[in-house]
Amino acid sequence: MRQIGLAERALEDMCRRSLARVAFGEPVAQQGVTxxxxxxxxxxxxxxxxxTSNAADxxxxxxxxxxxxxxxxxxxxxxxxAAQVIDWAIQAHGGGGTSNDFILARGYAMSRVLRLADGPDEVHRxxxxxxxxxxxxTSA
Incomplete structure (x- = not known):
């Protein structure tokens, strides 16, 4: 659940930053990819x-x-x-997204660490x- 909250925070930051940041003469929020x-x-x-809710139930x-x-x-x-959403938020922030001025770089690192700590994705898949x-x- 913490990763979902972190992704939620990254999405909020991405929205705010894309409205405020101007690239190529227009706010980043007006660019289709954003x-x-x-x-x-x-x-x-x-x-x-x-x-997650289904798993908990x-x-x-x-x-x-x-x-x-x-x-x-x-x-x-x-x-x-979480890693994908945070990565997109980092890109919306430009170079600042990789700095310690925002929580994004640390959040991305934590998402990656969790993927290692829980065991390789391939094992779970x-x-x-x-x-x-x-x-x-059994159903056949």
Whole structure:
């Protein structure tokens, strides 16, 4: 959930900065790629929030062992989403986005560290894939 909050903060910062920053004679917010990234960031944040909420509900209702697919999905989806949204926010800030003047560079580093601390994404995706195949075998 902290990563979702961090992505939310990065999106807010990206919106503010893109309204204030002028490049090529117009606010960055009027450039198509920026508007598209803002929209995509909102979609990704909401997807991660719903996925996390679903995982929490499954953990509460059936226990962690039976919710292992949902847990694995959030371990892949949430830090990856946060890193992407923060990266876009850094780009909206230009060179300043990589400085300590903003929380973005540190937030990006933390998102990357979490992806390592929870284990490689490939391991979690492998587990999800195997469990999906297992479901298909039992339902066939």
């Amino acid at each position: 508007v598209e990234r803002i929209a995509q960031a909102r979609i990704m944040i909401e997807q991660a929030r719903l996925l 499954r953990m509460d209702s059936v226990g962690n062992k039976l919710a292992k697919v949902e847990i694995a999905m959030i371990k892949v989806a949430v830090p990856g989403m 492998n587990q999800i894939g195997k469990l999906e195949l297992q479901k298909c075998r």
